[in-house]
Amino acid sequence: MENQKSGAHGERLARAYLEAQGFICIGQNIRVGRNELDLVMRDGDYIVFVEVKARSSKAFGLPREAVDAKKQASLIRAAGGYLAKHAPDANARFDVVEVDILSENVTYIKNAFDAGSR
Amino acid sequence: MLANIQSYGLNGIAGFAVQVQVDIAGGLPSYDTVGLPDAAVRESRERVRAAIKNSGYAFPINRITINLAPADLKKEGSVYDLPIAVGILEASGQIPPGCAKDMLLLGELGLDGSIRAIDGVLPMAIEAFKQGHKTIILPEGNAGEASYISGARILPVGTLKQVVEGLCDQAEFVPAENQSWSATDARHSNDFSEIRGQQGAKRAAEIAVAGGHNILLIGTPGSGKTMLARSIPSILPDLTFEEALEITKIHSVVGAMRGQSGILRERPFRAPHHGASAAALVGGGASAKPGEISLAHYGVLFLDEFPEFKKDVLEALRQPLEDGIVTITRANASATYPASFMLVAAMNPCPCGNHGSRKTQCRCTAQQINRYQNRISGPLLDRIDIQIEMTEVGYSDISSKAPGEPSAAVRARVNRARQIQRERYRDWGIYFNAQIPNRRIREVCCLDQQSEALLSQAFLALNLSARAYNRILKVARTIADLEGEKTTQANHIAEAIQYRSLDHNMLGGV
Numbered sequence: 001m002e003n004q005k006s007g008a009h010g011e012r013l014a015r016a017y018l019e020a021q022g023f024i025c026i027g028q029n030i031r032v033g034r035n036e037l038d039l040v041m042r043d044g045d046y047i048v049f050v051e052v053k054a055r056s057s058k059a060f061g062l063p064r065e066a067v068d069a070k071k072q073a074s075l076i077r078a079a080g081g082y083l084a085k086h087a088p089d090a091n092a093r094f095d096v097v098e099v100d101i102l103s104e105n106v107t108y109i110k111n112a113f114d115a116g117s118r
Numbered sequence: 119m120l121a122n123i124q125s126y127g128l129n130g131i132a133g134f135a136v137q138v139q140v141d142i143a144g145g146l147p148s149y150d151t152v153g154l155p156d157a158a159v160r161e162s163r164e165r166v167r168a169a170i171k172n173s174g175y176a177f178p179i180n181r182i183t184i185n186l187a188p189a190d191l192k193k194e195g196s197v198y199d200l201p202i203a204v205g206i207l208e209a210s211g212q213i214p215p216g217c218a219k220d221m222l223l224l225g226e227l228g229l230d231g232s233i234r235a236i237d238g239v240l241p242m243a244i245e246a247f248k249q250g251h252k253t254i255i256l257p258e259g260n261a262g263e264a265s266y267i268s269g270a271r272i273l274p275v276g277t278l279k280q281v282v283e284g285l286c287d288q289a290e291f292v293p294a295e296n297q298s299w300s301a302t303d304a305r306h307s308n309d310f311s312e313i314r315g316q317q318g319a320k321r322a323a324e325i326a327v328a329g330g331h332n333i334l335l336i337g338t339p340g341s342g343k344t345m346l347a348r349s350i351p352s353i354l355p356d357l358t359f360e361e362a363l364e365i366t367k368i369h370s371v372v373g374a375m376r377g378q379s380g381i382l383r384e385r386p387f388r389a390p391h392h393g394a395s396a397a398a399l400v401g402g403g404a405s406a407k408p409g410e411i412s413l414a415h416y417g418v419l420f421l422d423e424f425p426e427f428k429k430d431v432l433e434a435l436r437q438p439l440e441d442g443i444v445t446i447t448r449a450n451a452s453a454t455y456p457a458s459f460m461l462v463a464a465m466n467p468c469p470c471g472n473h474g475s476r477k478t479q480c481r482c483t484a485q486q487i488n489r490y491q492n493r494i495s496g497p498l499l500d501r502i503d504i505q506i507e508m509t510e511v512g513y514s515d516i517s518s519k520a521p522g523e524p525s526a527a528v529r530a531r532v533n534r535a536r537q538i539q540r541e542r543y544r545d546w547g548i549y550f551n552a553q554i555p556n557r558r559i560r561e562v563c564c565l566d567q568q569s570e571a572l573l574s575q576a577f578l579a580l581n582l583s584a585r586a587y588n589r590i591l592k593v594a595r596t597i598a599d600l601e602g603e604k605t606t607q608a609n610h611i612a613e614a615i616q617y618r619s620l621d622h623n624m625l626g627g628v
Binding site for chain 1: 143144145146147148149179180181
């Protein structure tokens with residue numbers, strides 16, 4: 001329960017931070033199948049899928065480290081599904097925002113990863 | 119947006135045009151390379167990304183698809199880094215569309231945007247130029263090789279930024295100056311004048327070099343076989359431009375031209391150790407790379423301790439010795455390389471080495487000697503035009519103060535003989551006597567009655583093969599060329615026959 005609350009708080013902070021940068025929120029906590037997209041925002045031409053990671057302690061490493069290959073794969077699947085439904089030809093990218101709950105510090109990582117390569 | 123950039127690929131020393139097509143589209147950001155890329159081409163993604171960023175341009179956050187057409191030929195190496203980077207910049211609108219359409223781009227990128235030298239530039243540039251690519255952008259480190267192609271506009275570049283600014287007309291490319299060819303007078307560590315005695319062997323070596331014939335030196339330890347072989351480079355004829363280009367192409371493919379400026383100016387002298395494998399000698403490996411025999415093209419392949427080479431390695435030499443080319447076929451690659459080399463082989467007559475010596479008694483049994491000499495098979499021996507025995511040098515020769523004939527004088531004669539041959543074969547597509555195709559021998563070696571009689575006698579007495587007969591004619595032709603004679607005469611034939619006398623009654627008969 002405690003973690004879920006801090007997660008929601010982190011997402012609020014992240015959204016406020018990005019909206020201050022000129023992003024427009026077009027969706028929050030969107031479920032696509034089994035996967036979830038924390039924030040879907042519009043930044044100019046781009047649809048941005050934002051993964052928010054909130055932590056109250058560094059005991060488990062940096063928040064961004066939690067966006068590992070498995071998490072990326074599930075985000076890519078979700079984003080693919082979202083785009084197919086809403087905007088098949090749009091430019092898209094993945095950003096990561098990490099939030100330190102205690103200090104309310106926000107670190108923003110643009111284009112954190114891509115949908116893989118061959 | 120789509121961009122098309124011209125590049126080039128290699129299969130052996132033959133090239134093929136490659137179109138680097140870059141498509142940038144919406145969707146999730148990704149980067150795909152298709153068109154049978156190998157690992158090095160696939161890895162270009164990381165180099166290209168970093169090089170674009172570190173040169174001050176933006177790497178597009180889009181779906182990037184790169185196709186290397188034709189899609190069914192394997193693409194190898196890092197040569198496509200530069201065309202891919204330029205393609206991405208063009209497709210993302212950072213350079214004007216079509217500004218590189220008349221150019222061929224080759225080069226590997228460093229993470230900092232620097233452009234690094236690649237292998238095989240000369241064969242690629244020559245082939246591309248033949249196919250009508252007049253302007254070629256390539257790494258500074260390769261400019262030396264390519265600048266010998268007269269008529270081509272070679273633009274050497276050091277960084278990606280330089281390429282982009284040149285294509286955007288913000289800066290001028292500085293074309294490499296076309297270099298003209300001149301054979302150099304290389305310094306050789308061994309000189310003919312240092313070899314005491316051994317007049318017969320020196321004469322044989324001179325004939326062999328003058329006509330590009332194969333030569334086998336058989337002799338007791340310390341008789342100077344290796345020394346003679348090692349001084350052969352000092353009498354090799356000057357390299358012509360056409361020959362130099364052909365040799366450099368092969369050396370360029372194996373990366374031997376890295377860090378060298380320009381093209382090879384000396385005939386190669388390759389002396390592999392007798393532990394060499396068949397693949398090392400004739401060529402091979404997964405991508406069918408050229409071996410020592412192709413690297414010795416138009417030069418000398420020296421095999422010291424000839425019988426110590428593995429049997430299969432020696433027998434593998436037979437076909438290229440005859441044809442002057444070798445086709446290497448592997449599961450994934452097949453390539454044909456020229457291998458018109460002059461074989462210089464040296465061996466002892468028996469395991470202890472003293473068989474036939476005037477001074478030391480041989481300790482080997484007849485059976486041992488037989489087994490040793492049988493390691494060189496009949497068919498292989500048949501392909502060696504000149505076989506010469508060397509025995510110990512006498513004291514008077516060693517202590518003699520009179521210097522022998524210097525290499526320069528011998529080389530002058532060799533050059534003259536080669537000049538005659540080049541003129542005679544101008545329309546034949548060959549350069550020297552050893553290359554004469556068998557069916558055309560009679561055109562250049564007309565025998566008078568006396569020579570005919572001599573040859574028929576030798577043919578019977580020495581049990582010669584048809585191949586040996588042809589090879590005697592070629593050697594006789596070379597001897598005549600050395601003397602400046604238009605026709606081959608009886609004395610030329612006689613000398614040529616004499617060099618085959620070891621053929622069947624074998625060695626050590628001194």
